[in-house]
Amino acid sequence: MSSNVLLDLKNVSKVFGTNHVLKQIDLQIERGKFITFLGPSGCGKTTLLRSIAGFYTIDEGEIRIDGQIVNDLPPYKRGTPMVFQEYALFPHMTVFDNVAYGLDIQKRPEAEVQDRVKSAMAKVKLTGLEERYPHEMSGGQQQRVAMARALVMNSPIILLDEPLSNLDAKLREEVRVELRNIQLELGLTVIYVTHDQLEALSMSDYIVVFNKGAIDQYGTPHEIYYKPRTPYVADFIGTTNFVDAVVREVDGSKATVEYDAEHGLTTSVNSDEAVTLGEKVLLSIRPESMRINKPEIGDFIMKGFVKSSMFLGEKERYFILDDNMKEWIVDAYDIGHIRFEGNVTLSAAADKIHLIKIS
Numbered sequence: 031m032s033s034n035v036l037l038d039l040k041n042v043s044k045v046f047g048t049n050h051v052l053k054q055i056d057l058q059i060e061r062g063k064f065i066t067f068l069g070p071s072g073c074g075k076t077t078l079l080r081s082i083a084g085f086y087t088i089d090e091g092e093i094r095i096d097g098q099i100v101n102d103l104p105p106y107k108r109g110t111p112m113v114f115q116e117y118a119l120f121p122h123m124t125v126f127d128n129v130a131y132g133l134d135i136q137k138r139p140e141a142e143v144q145d146r147v148k149s150a151m152a153k154v155k156l157t158g159l160e161e162r163y164p165h166e167m168s169g170g171q172q173q174r175v176a177m178a179r180a181l182v183m184n185s186p187i188i189l190l191d192e193p194l195s196n197l198d199a200k201l202r203e204e205v206r207v208e209l210r211n212i213q214l215e216l217g218l219t220v221i222y223v224t225h226d227q228l229e230a231l232s233m234s235d236y237i238v239v240f241n242k243g244a245i246d247q248y249g250t251p252h253e254i255y256y257k258p259r260t261p262y263v264a265d266f267i268g269t270t271n272f273v274d275a276v277v278r279e280v281d282g283s284k285a286t287v288e289y290d291a292e293h294g295l296t297t298s299v300n301s302d303e304a305v306t307l308g309e310k311v312l313l314s315i316r317p318e319s320m321r322i323n324k325p326e327i328g329d330f331i332m333k334g335f336v337k338s339s340m341f342l343g344e345k346e347r348y349f350i351l352d353d354n355m356k357e358w359i360v361d362a363y364d365i366g367h368i369r370f371e372g373n374v375t376l377s378a379a380a381d382k383i384h385l386i387k388i389s
C-alpha cells in the first residue's frame with residue numbers, strides 16, 4: 031500500500047437495529063489533504079466519523095490508520111480526536127485547561143503539558159489568551175481553542191463534525207478561511223463534515239458525497255460540480271438543468287445525443303464514461319453555462335419564453351419555459367441594463383454539457 035494513504039476504509043458497514051446506516055464504504059484518504067463529507071441530514075456522515083474515531087464499532091469491514099487495522103482500538107488509542115458541532119469547551123475551565131484536557135487524561139508530565147499547550151496555542155494564533163474563560167472569547171476564537179485541543183494531541187487526523195454550524199454567516203466565512211489556512215500551514219489531514227455545499231466546494235481538496243449511507247462520488251470540488259457522476263450529485267450540488275436524451279452516435283469520448291425527438295434536435299457532448307447507441311442518458315447543464323440569445327455559441331439550442339427573473343447581485347437569474355412548459359434556469363452575468371423578455375433562444379456549448387449515465 032502506498033504510504034501516502036493515511037486512512038483506508040474497506041467495505042465499512044454499520045447497522046443500527048434494522049437501519050443500515052453505512053453501506054460498504056470504500057474510501058482512501060491521503061496524508062495532508064482536506065477532505066469533506068457532504069450530504070443531507072441523516073445520510074450517515076456523523077456515523078462514519080464516529081466509526082473512524084472509535085466511538086462506534088463497525089459491523090463489517092476494515093478501518094486502517096497508517097497501515098494499522100484499528101477496528102478494535104478504543105478512541106484514545108486511535109489518535110483521531112474529534113471536534114464536535116457544539117464545540118464543547120468546558121465553560122468553567124480556562125482556555126489553557128481546555129486545551130490541556132486530553133494530555134491531562136493521559137497524565138503527561140507537567141512540563142510537557144506546558145510545552146505542548148503553548149505550541150498548540152501559537153499554531154492557532156491565540157498566544158496570550160490562556161487564562162481567559164470560553165465566555166470571554168468570540169465564537170471564532172472558541173472555535174480555534176477547539177482546534178488547539180485537537181492539535182495538542184499531535185494526531186495524524188483531525189475529525190471535524192459541522193464545527194461552524196452555530197456561528198453566524200459572516201464569522202462562519204472567516205473561520206472557514208482560518209481553518210483551511212491552519213490545515214495548509216501545518217500539513218494536517220482533516221476530515222470535515224458539513225451539509226453546506228458552498229463550504230464543501232470552497233475548503234476541500236476532495237469531497238465525498240454521501241447518498242443514504244453510500245458514497246455516490248469522491249472527487250475534487252471541480253469534478254463534483256462540473257462532472258457529477260449521478261443525478262443525485264448534480265442535483266445536490268448547486269443548481270442544474272436536467273435534460274433527457276438518447277445517444278445517437280459515439281466517437282471515442284465524444285457522443286452525439288438527441289434531446290428533442292419532436293424537432294430532431296441533437297448536440298455533441300463530451301462523455302467521460304462509455305455509452306452505447308440508443309442508450310438513454312441525462313444531460314446536466316449549469317445555469318451559468320447557458321446563454322440567452324447567443325445561438326452562435328451553442329451546440330445545444332432550445333427555444334423558450336421568459337417567465338420571470340430575479341436579481342441576485344452579480345447575476346440575473348432567468349426562469350424560462352420551453353414549448354413543453356419545462357422550466358430552465360439560466361444565469362446572465364454582467365449584462366448591465368439589458369433585460370431579456372418574451373421569446374428567447376437558449377444555447378450551451380458542447381464542453382459545458384455534462385452527460386450522466388442513468389442506470
Ligand SMILES: Nc1ncnc2c1ncn2[C@@H]1O[C@H](COP(=O)(O)OP(=O)(O)OP(=O)(O)O)[C@@H](O)[C@H]1O
Binds near residue numbers: 046069070074075077
Ligand atoms: N446511536 C444511534 N442509534 C440509532 N440510530 C442512529 C444513531 N446515530 C445515528 N442513527 C441513525 O443513523 C442515520 C444516520 O445518522 P447520522 O447522525 O450519521 O447522520 P448525519 O449525516 O450526520 O446527519 P446530520 O447532517 O443531520 O448530522 C440516521 O437515520 C440516524 O437516525
Ligand SMILES: [Mg+2]
Binds near residue numbers: 075076077
Ligand atoms: Mg451529523
